[in-house]
Amino acid sequence: MNTSVNTPWVLGLTGGIGSGKSAAAQRFIELGVHVVDADHASRWVVEPGRPALAQIAEHFGPGVLQADGQLDRGALRALIFQEPQERRWLEALLHPLIAREIADNLASATSPYAILVSPLLIEAGQRAITQRVLVVDAPQPLQIARTLLRDQTSEEQVQAILKAQASREERLRHADDVLVNDRDLAWLHSEVERLHHFYLTLRGGQS
Template identity: 75%
Template sequence: MNKPWILGLTGGIGSGKSAVAAHFSALGVHLVDADHAARWVVEPGRPALERIAEHFGRDVLQADGQLDRAALRQRIFQSPEERRWLESLLHPLIGEEINNYLSSAESPYAILVSPLLVESGQHRLTQRVLVVDAPEALQIQRTMHRDQVPEEQVHAILKVQASREHRLQHAHDVLVNDRDLNWLRAEVERLHNFYLTLRGGQP
């Protein structure tokens, strides 16, 4: 049995990355979500959570001992140094978690879904990168509608994420998601059939 090659799937907030990932998964592709891995590494009882509480203080924990994400987000959005400290703690742990999950894949290729694939260096774990792209105005509109958040907050998130240009420089494939869901699914199926012909992510 050949070891599956790894496709990195990324896109800015509101690009439709989750809808694309869900359809690949429905087609039987093994999927690992970096966001889920990021949640697992800060579960109560895991060393990372203890380090975070020591560094930021106990008020970043909820009463039940879980991480208070909103409180932590508030801290790191205001301070680039604190964000870098947190990233240097979490990125290696998340990378380990991701590798463990990818190594159990049984499909011909597996997908690592990560909004920060490029920024975090996780693209180095992959052999090929698919970027889900959408016009910025559409990203903002979708995110405001989905998360019920004001436009300024979406702009703040967009600033932290890689610019579209930077993300697209790393892309082997680009899926521009500016139409309806049926069209999007058909595109995913077209890409899936192409990916099944690849060895190690290369034609």
């Protein structure tokens, strides 16, 4: 990777479900930072007309498609949650495509640093393309309460997602910075601003 003065360094932003990483990312965007969302990239690579969707439908059958030809995420999620080997098959197909999409998007950044937001930064090996990691953390009861409120889902499903994501300990072990998001939005914004000013002083994300 070209590390000339003009090349933005990359901050990985991650956190468990309901931790508030999206709200934190939104504030970084408002501050003028180029943000790439791995979830958006993962949705884009399975849009109708893209090769991955055809391969998924061929592998799992037409039941994973909606009537309009879009991927039925709920149906696919139900299939892979019960079958670890099916999840591995899907990851092997999608991870390289998502990685390429993310890299292309990061390459277009013009801010002093860019951010890759990903709930699976640690698990999907995306940590390798970042120079620094910020973990947005929240106590688990708060994560569950926020997710239930936002997604109208069952507590059982939230627990399953928490299980599939890296453990808090694992995430925190990889963190250069930790933002504990257990207060209100105004406080989260002030913490993001504090970190942003600090990040502007860093060269290459480290010193």
